[in-house]
Amino acid sequence: MYKRVWKWYQPIAIALDLVLVNVALLVAYWLRYELQWFREVEPPFRVPFSAYWPSALLLTVTLLAVYLWEGVYTLNRGRSWLDEVLMIAKGTITSIAALIIISLFYRPTLQSRLIYAYDLVIIVILLGAARLVTRHVLDRLRRRGIGVDRVLVVGAGESGRVVMRNIVARPELGYQLVGFVDDAPEKARADLGRIKALGTTAEIPNIIQEMAVDEVIITLPWMSHRKMLNICEQCKRQRVVARIVPDLFQLRLSEVDIDDLDGVPLIGLKETSIRGWNRALKRALDLVVSALGLVALSPLLLVIGAIIRLDSPGPALFRQTRVGYNGSLFTVFKFRTMRQDAEAGKAALLSQNESTGPLFKMRNDPRRTRIGKWLRRSSLDELPQLYNVLRGEMSLVGPRPATPDEVAQYNAWHMKRLEAAPGMAGLSQVSGRSELTFEEIVLLDLYYIENWSLLLDFKILLRMIPSVLFGRGAF
Numbered sequence: 001m002y003k004r005v006w007k008w009y010q011p012i013a014i015a016l017d018l019v020l021v022n023v024a025l026l027v028a029y030w031l032r033y034e035l036q037w038f039r040e041v042e043p044p045f046r047v048p049f050s051a052y053w054p055s056a057l058l059l060t061v062t063l064l065a066v067y068l069w070e071g072v073y074t075l076n077r078g079r080s081w082l083d084e085v086l087m088i089a090k091g092t093i094t095s096i097a098a099l100i101i102i103s104l105f106y107r108p109t110l111q112s113r114l115i116y117a118y119d120l121v122i123i124v125i126l127l128g129a130a131r132l133v134t135r136h137v138l139d140r141l142r143r144r145g146i147g148v149d150r151v152l153v154v155g156a157g158e159s160g161r162v163v164m165r166n167i168v169a170r171p172e173l174g175y176q177l178v179g180f181v182d183d184a185p186e187k188a189r190a191d192l193g194r195i196k197a198l199g200t201t202a203e204i205p206n207i208i209q210e211m212a213v214d215e216v217i218i219t220l221p222w223m224s225h226r227k228m229l230n231i232c233e234q235c236k237r238q239r240v241v242a243r244i245v246p247d248l249f250q251l252r253l254s255e256v257d258i259d260d261l262d263g264v265p266l267i268g269l270k271e272t273s274i275r276g277w278n279r280a281l282k283r284a285l286d287l288v289v290s291a292l293g294l295v296a297l298s299p300l301l302l303v304i305g306a307i308i309r310l311d312s313p314g315p316a317l318f319r320q321t322r323v324g325y326n327g328s329l330f331t332v333f334k335f336r337t338m339r340q341d342a343e344a345g346k347a348a349l350l351s352q353n354e355s356t357g358p359l360f361k362m363r364n365d366p367r368r369t370r371i372g373k374w375l376r377r378s379s380l381d382e383l384p385q386l387y388n389v390l391r392g393e394m395s396l397v398g399p400r401p402a403t404p405d406e407v408a409q410y411n412a413w414h415m416k417r418l419e420a421a422p423g424m425a426g427l428s429q430v431s432g433r434s435e436l437t438f439e440e441i442v443l444l445d446l447y448y449i450e451n452w453s454l455l456l457d458f459k460i461l462l463r464m465i466p467s468v469l470f471g472r473g474a475f
Helices: 002-035 049-070 081-105 114-143 158-169 201-210 222-237 276-311 347-352 370-378 385-391 412-419 438-450 454-470
Strands: 149-154 175-181 215-218 241-244 256-261 264-269 317-323 329-335 395-397 423-425
Touching (some): 149 201, 158 175, 215 222, 276 370
16 A cells, blocks of 8 residues: 555655756745845846756756655655755755756856855755655554555564564554464464454465455564465465564564674674663753753642642642662652542452553543542643652653552563653653553553654654643543
């Protein structure tokens, strides 16, 4: 489906670029000869725009050829917007430079070379903006299941879970996960949250046909090479794309570091990304933002605290032991949103749990106070955690802190989410919040830990704004 959509997207993108390139030249001409930016044009040197038509045609053809050569129009799911802009800038610089060199030998009129500098900047801006809009439109379509590849994952081991959590965390890649298969009996029928377990590898042909699978991603252990070849042959017969993820002797793909020694590949293990200088940088940002936030929000914190005391008996703050970085225990601070005896009444409500795994959530929890319902939906109940961030027990962004009884129920692969400091905001909160199952939350948390960057933190914080304003998935 993705490739079918790409067939019409690619010519439209090329046509749009051709139009924008010529619009850019028009704007550059207007800036140079009408506004006369940076340098005045003497009357004898003024030329009509028609004098630039040969240059416009040559530039258009050259740009298209260079963009095609640079791979601007090549399908690449993982390419970022910044990567696209850099490729466009590189291709545009090459084309403009070629045009200027040609103009040194052949210039029938007194054309201004400064106009090409304007043109270069304007082309990058217009084409970059067009790519940003296109990404937004495609992202909206893919979230509705339009223009995506329906993917079946073969294998639910560590490699398979890495693939599945990357697909769940990055819907913009254009994949829709239909489920997974595994020959281990305990995995073949056990769903990972809302990711369906569809049986064993023997059922792959029927699954491909019944669920309209476009692509099969094979993540089996290296010793299953014969089975992998058989699956690839079956996919070929059913005209479905098959891709193999190298298991690398059972190592987690996210932990593999590949170097090169004069053509000899060297495979080793890399550390979690939130370590060393990265961790120090993240901590510095947490320290500054939490300190400024506590000062700036202190009037709001006092008002909320007073309202809670007036609404129901008990303290304004709720304290609870949570599990932090590497299993360390700390006391988390939140505004109280439930009755004072809420913990004692939890056991009677366990049968009405609407979450999965060790989590407990109820959409209409009777223990919640009147002001507590509003605080939960707006996430204002978590503002006191800025103090935990200031103390270094939490971070602004990270996995949500779990209670000790929840961690006691973790499987071995769940424990990896403790390799980062817990956060006030997290990838799972901007991807569905309380609507997600526990397994989906863990998959997103592990993706965050393995792919951390300051840019990812900023993206999550920005995406938290609409989630908080509209209370998406919160209860």
